Amino acid sequence: MGSHEPDLWSAPVASAAVDADVRIPGSKSITNRALILAALADGPSVVRSPLRARDTLLMASALRSLGVGVEDVDGDWSVTPGELRGPANVDCGLAGTVARFVPPAAVLARGDVEFDGDAQMRERPMGPILDALRTLGGTIDDDGRNALPLTVRGQGKMPGGTVEIDASSSSQFVSALLLAGARYDAGVTIHHVGKPVPSLPHIEMTVGMLRARGVEVDDSDPNTWRVAPGPIKAIDVEVEPDLSNAAPFLAAGLVTGGRVRVLSWPDETSQPGDHLHEIFGLMGAHVRLDSEGLTLRGPESIAGLDLDLHDVGELTPVIAAVATLASEPSYLRGIAHLRGHETDRLAALSTELARLGADIRETDDGLEIRPRPLHGAVFRTYADHRMAHAGAVLGLVVPDLQIENIATTSKTLPDFVGMWTAMLSREAAA
Structure with missing residues (x-):
């Protein structure tokens, strides 16, 4: 795909460590x-x-x-x-x-x-x-x-009953x-x-x-769920911030050695994105949750990761992007099911990260990533919002990275580009 394509977005490079508070829209x-x-x-x-x-x-x-x-x-x-x-x-x-x-x-x-x-x-x-x-x-x-x-x-109406x-x-x-x-x-x-x-x-x-x-x-028996027939009560509900969409913003703090606070992070939640706390901690970040939100401070050097991401597969694209910048190899496991997501995410990640110079190999159930210097190129998204997030994170530290179809982020984050730019403008003012 040539640079003449109209839908290429030049990912902004962070001129200094990111320092920002970010409010993420609902889940x-x-x-x-x-x-x-x-x-x-x-x-x-x-x-x-x-x-x-x-x-x-x-x-x-x-x-x-x-x-x-x-x-x-x-x-x-x-x-x-x-x-x-x-x-x-x-x-x-x-x-x-x-x-x-x-x-x-x-x-x-x-x-x-x-x-x-x-x-x-x-x-x-x-x-x-x-x-x-x-x-x-x-x-x-x-x-x-x-x-x-x-x-x-x-x-x-629907009879219902038991199904395998x-x-x-x-x-x-x-x-x-x-x-x-x-x-x-x-x-x-x-x-x-x-x-x-x-x-x-x-x-x-x-x-x-x-x-x-x-x-x-x-749900007391493994791999079995029983729902009794009956009414579903009408209740008003407040939607939590989408913690998986916090991944690229927290990663910005991680890869630039900066500080990012995601406001209104819930104390207790069943969202898979809550695991970013521990995953980025394993990669060397200092992460703290308090009444203001979740604050991440990036390390001097990013640690590699050997982790089963089976339960939190949607976090894989951003985690894989961060892993290409680590000081040691990473092994992401348990994610064969990502081949059936918005795109085949394992193939997409291995193709696009390799295009930037990464040493990456697809395994039966995941990815092996060995860090080496990256360079700018066109990063394709395959109409997958989380691929676009991964590209934006790398663009902070890899000059001349262009993301194809950044608009695909509107799937779950209506103004990703505006939020990303605002985060970096705060960094410039800090």
């Missing part, structure tokens, strides 16, 4: 779960401080198309459930949460609900959730593709059934069979949000 994972639960609840509710980004706007649009009232009220979303109905068309974009969470609700609608999305979303696996919904009594037409586009033929599912490629398959399962006639019991489920914190987040709404969930 995509919490916002989209809260919207689904509010749509299926027994009365109106408010989702406060939601993330407003492509993935969450697509979720709000999907629910509106099914007859749910989702109104903007002073930056919050007021949700009024109604009888779900088709015909409806749902645009999933590149949002796995929309493509996977909405069909288990759409089976409760009366009428046909058609789902499609971006070209890359048509490549992402859907088979486990579609097979599970058919087993539980739903009717779905996908011409045998196990992928988008597809049509859910809603009957106005292989969720080893995505925890979203389990969360999707949990979110709607209380509205099924017999509830739902999910038995996971196969390799370990990745990103378990996301399932724990789903279970916690269900229990907060009075739904009975039994």
Whole structure:
């Protein structure tokens, strides 16, 4: 790709150690779960401080198309459930949460609900959730593709019951059934069979949000979740900051030997991004959580890492970027499932980091990274917001790095470029 391409963003270089306070918008994972639960609840509710980004706007649009009232009220979303109905068309974009969470609700609608999305979303696996919904009594037409586009033929109700599912490629398959399962006639019991489920914190987040709404969930047996049938209570909810989106900003403090504080970091949370605290600590940063937020101070030299990232795979792109700047090799393990994310993240990382001069090798379940000097080049994102984050972090210390399609960050962070530039302008003033 030549430098004449119009969508290349010259990543800014940090002229000194970054010194900034950063406020991260709301969590995509919490916002989209809260919207689904509010749509299926027994009365109106408010989702406060939601993330407003492509993935969450697509979720709000999907629910509106099914007859749910989702109104903007002073930056919050007021949700009024109604009888779900088709015909409806749902645009999933590149949002796995929309493509996977909405069909288990759409089976409760009366009428046909058609789902499609971006070209890359048509490549992402859907088979486990579609097979599970058919087993539980739903009717779905996908011409045998196990992928988008597809049509859910809603009957106005769903028998439910017990289902076996292989969720080893995505925890979203389990969360999707949990979110709607209380509205099924017999509830739902999910038995996971196969390799370990990745990103378990996301399932724990789903279970916690269900229990907060009075739904009975039994997860006492390994790889089994039971949701009793019953109402989902309408509750107002405040959305936490998206801690995974804090990764590039904290990494900025790490790679420049500076200080970054992420404001309003929650004391307790089930978000996978909370593990950045310990992971960046292992890489040499000093990290402290207090009432103001999470403050990271970067080290003089970045340590290598040998870590299983199975439960926090979405953090891998930024961690891999930081690892290329370490003083010793890093081994990132347990992340084979990233091959089925927005793009094949392992292939994308190994290709793009190598383009900058990194010594990186893809393994069966991860990446091996041996540091060596990096140089500028075009860093491609593959329409993946977390790849763009990784490139921006490296651009702080690698001159002449250009990121293709930085706009893809709008998937979960509407003004990433503005926030990044503001962080560096504070650095200049410090």
